[in-house]
Amino acid sequence: MTRPDLIVIGAGPAGMAGATMAxxxxxxxxxxxxxxxxxxxIFRNLGASSTQQRQMLGPDYTxxxxxxxxxxxxxxxxxxxxxxxxxxxERTVTYSKDGKxxxxxxxxxxxxxxxxxxxxxxxxWTLPGVMTAGAAQILMKTSGLLAKDAVLAGSGPLLYLVAVxxxxxxxPPKALVETQTPANYRAVLHxxxxxxxxxxxxxxxxxxxxxxxRASAPRYTAARDLAITGDTAASxxxxxxxxxxxxxxxxxxxLHQGVVPNTQITRALRLDHQWHAGQRCFHPVLSPWGQxxxxxxxxxxxxxxxxxxxxxxxxxxxxxxxxxxxxxxxxAAQRDTLAASAKRNxxxxxxxxxxxxxxxxxxxxxxxxxxxxxxxxCEEVSAGDIRAYARLGCKGPSQTxxxxxxxxxxxxxxxxxxxxxxxxxxxxxxxxxDTGYFKxxxxxxxxxxxxxxxxxxxxxxxxxGQDP
Amino acid sequence: xxxxxxxxxxxxxxxTFNGETVIGxxxxxxxxxxxxxxxxxxxxxxxxxxxxxxxxxxxxxxDCLVVVDGETVxxxxxxxxxxxxxxxxxxxxxxx
Ligand SMILES: Cc1cc2nc3c(=O)[nH]c(=O)nc-3n(C[C@H](O)[C@@H](O)[C@H](O)COP(=O)(O)OP(=O)(O)OC[C@H]3O[C@@H](n4cnc5c(N)ncnc54)[C@H](O)[C@@H]3O)c2cc1C
Ligand code: FES
Numbered sequence: 262m263t264r265p266d267l268i269v270i271g272a273g274p275a276g277m278a279g280a281t282m283a284x285x286x287x288x289x290x291x292x293x294x295x296x297x298x299x300x301x302x303i304f305r306n307l308g309a310s311s312t313q314q315r316q317m318l319g320p321d322y323t324x325x326x327x328x329x330x331x332x333x334x335x336x337x338x339x340x341x342x343x344x345x346x347x348x349x350x351e352r353t354v355t356y357s358k359d360g361k362x363x364x365x366x367x368x369x370x371x372x373x374x375x376x377x378x379x380x381x382x383x384x385x386w387t388l389p390g391v392m393t394a395g396a397a398q399i400l401m402k403t404s405g406l407l408a409k410d411a412v413l414a415g416s417g418p419l420l421y422l423v424a425v426x427x428x429x430x431x432x433p434p435k436a437l438v439e440t441q442t443p444a445n446y447r448a449v450l451h452x453x454x455x456x457x458x459x460x461x462x463x464x465x466x467x468x469x470x471x472x473x474x475r476a477s478a479p480r481y482t483a484a485r486d487l488a489i490t491g492d493t494a495a496s497x498x499x500x501x502x503x504x505x506x507x508x509x510x511x512x513x514x515x516l517h518q519g520v521v522p523n524t525q526i527t528r529a530l531r532l533d534h535q536w537h538a539g540q541r542c543f544h545p546v547l548s549p550w551g552q553x554x555x556x557x558x559x560x561x562x563x564x565x566x567x568x569x570x571x572x573x574x575x576x577x578x579x580x581x582x583x584x585x586x587x588x589x590x591x592x593a594a595q596r597d598t599l600a601a602s603a604k605r606n607x608x609x610x611x612x613x614x615x616x617x618x619x620x621x622x623x624x625x626x627x628x629x630x631x632x633x634x635x636x637x638x639c640e641e642v643s644a645g646d647i648r649a650y651a652r653l654g655c656k657g658p659s660q661t662x663x664x665x666x667x668x669x670x671x672x673x674x675x676x677x678x679x680x681x682x683x684x685x686x687x688x689x690x691x692x693x694x695d696t697g698y699f700k701x702x703x704x705x706x707x708x709x710x711x712x713x714x715x716x717x718x719x720x721x722x723x724x725x726g727q728d729p
Numbered sequence: 730x731x732x733x734x735x736x737x738x739x740x741x742x743x744x745t746f747n748g749e750t751v752i753g754x755x756x757x758x759x760x761x762x763x764x765x766x767x768x769x770x771x772x773x774x775x776x777x778x779x780x781x782x783x784x785x786x787x788x789x790x791x792d793c794l795v796v797v798d799g800e801t802v803x804x805x806x807x808x809x810x811x812x813x814x815x816x817x818x819x820x821x822x823x824x825x
Contacts, residue, residue, distance in 0.1 A: 295788065295806070297808070302787070309756070313734055317734075344806075377785070377787065377789045378785065387779065387781065387784075387792075388780075389769040389770045389771075389780050389781060389782035390769050390782065391784065392783065392784055392785070392786065393784060393785055393786075395785070395786070395787065396783065396784065396785050396786035396787070397786075399786040399787060399805075400731065400761055400764065400786060403756065403757070403758065403761060404733070404754065404756065404757050404758075404761040404762075404765065405733055405734045406731045406732070406733055406761055406764065406765055407731060407732050407733075407734060408730070408731055409730045409731065409732050410730070430734060431734075432732060493770070493780050494769055494770065494780065494782075512730060512769075513730065523789070638781075638784070638790065638792060639791060640776060641774060641776045641777055641779070670791065671791040671794065672789060672790055672791040675789045675790070675791075676785075676789065676790050706788075707801070707802075707803075709800055
């Protein structure tokens with residue numbers, strides 16, 4: 262398979278479902294994923310998990326087995342441990358595996374690289390001992406490691422899920438500090454469309470909360486002015502709730518404010534992107550089938566806009582069906598039949614989103630933090646520095662580099678990008694859409710000289726384990 | 730602080746971090762093994778020498794940088810392997 266019909270980047274629910282369908286319909290498919298095994302964020306390490314891990318992570322986790330089985334049975338090539346660091350308009354994909362770089366080209370690309378957690382800039386968030394809730398969950402999934410006496414703080418379904426998973430494992434969080442306010446609950450009343458499913462999701466949240474309450478994990482709501490205390494490492498979390506200042510001592514603080522699309526590859530490809538006011542993030546502009554502004558490049562899953570794991574699976578199938586049509590393998594009518602149930606289920610999942618977006622909306626102080634808060638963790642640039650750039654005439658993130666070093670560190674703006682956009686937009690009065698985002702360039706991940714040199718050598722460059 | 734469950738049968742992996750022996754489990758990332766061993770500071774930042782440890786564990790924040798075999802790598806994306814010599818990246822001397 263020197264030139265597959267389709268390369269799928271990312272083996273989460275979207276990539277697994279899309280790749281499986283395309284391969285079942287006769288396309289030659291190559292799936293690349295940087296994790297040691299398929300599963301994505303939600304089903305990370307599912308295939309190798311222990312009974313205890315499955316018990317604590319619960320049915321939402323083990324439900325991924327069907328997708329893993331489908332992928333394993335499909336006639337396709339999966340390369341795990343493959344970090345994609347360059348993708349170009351000609352659909353050439355460059356990745357590294359075990360210190361060697363490879364280049365492979367396809368007629369179609371399906372980008373299903375998922376989401377990352379929204380940055381949570383607040384005082385002290387750079388201290389050792391402060392992690393994201395998702396990071397703590399990754400430690401449970403991959404290593405069976407549990408944070409002891411940790412305080413979970415923020416908002417979003419994943420915050421409750423991680424709390425319950427910690428509880429089931431016998432190490433409940435020391436406290437749950439929620440930033441949602443009554444205004445969030447009032448806002449959801451406007452979303453009648455997705456309301457029924459929304460209330461079901463809420464009921465699930467409520468069940469999780471009851472489980473937590475039974476374990477007598479203290480819960481604080483409508484918390485604001487969150488700050489992590491400590492000199493060289495976190496020693497506690499301070500916040501105000503119901504007019505009272507609290508300080509909880511703890512060495513581990515787990516922050517979360519929802520997830521946002523990982524747009525590194527779609528940005529590097531210069532695909533069209535759009536600001537999503539409800540989700541406070543950018544996402545690639547797509548057709549209802551997931552086709553991007555480049556007709557042979559598709560995007561599906563939480564990398565396309567946050568809609569959750571079920572939606573990601575259905576969106577992956579919709580994209581695969583339309584790729585088959587675009588490639589002339591099936592007609593539009595056949596596509597509609599092939600993807601009928603996926604399309605219906607996707608619409609249902611998407612209808613629920615505005616409800617959840619409003620319910621778990623991040624507080625303004627997190628989106629546009631006060632001057633003293635570090636925004637760019639790599640180069641230690643504060644929100645005040647960004648505002649100073651704006652006063653000097655900086656209009657957008659692509660210009661901040663002329664003023665300072667925000668976004669120039671090793672993470673390439675992954676962690677500060679959205680905050681820089683929001684802070685600049687607030688300072689200039691422009692919309693986030695007009696303010697724009699950092700210019701992302703390859704390599705998307707650090708590569709060694711050896712890896713690049715090997716690319717140019719005459720050695721076989723096709724992925725191993727492939728047909729000639 | 731982190732506590733391990735259910736992995737007692739897993740093979741152990743011994744490596745060093747800044748000269749100190751660390752014993753992790755096979756399948757751990759370097760970051761997981763270091764956290765399990767009680768290391769929460771992985772490095773100091775080049776700009777202000779502020780202590781840092783892993784934040785996202787999924788390869789996006791680059792706060793977990795360490796040096797292995799002369800290469801700076803993300804500890805959360807690098808498997809723990811027997812005999813690795815892992816160090817904190819050096820902090821460049823402050824500009825006068
Ligand atoms: C840390 C974290 C934990 C989460 N946990 C849960 C959970 O427990 N339950 C839940 O319902 N939702 C969870 N989510 C939400 C998540 O976004 C799910 O909705 C779902 O996993 C999305 O599926 P996806 O297929 O779009 O992407 P993902 O599942 O995120 O899959 C994307 C895959 O692409 C790979 N990838 C990304 N970039 C590259 C690259 N450059 N090269 C190679 N591979 C790459 C990733 O390693 C990943 O395996 C979590 C999100 C995060 C960020
Ligand atoms: S902890 Fe974020 S990249 Fe490793």
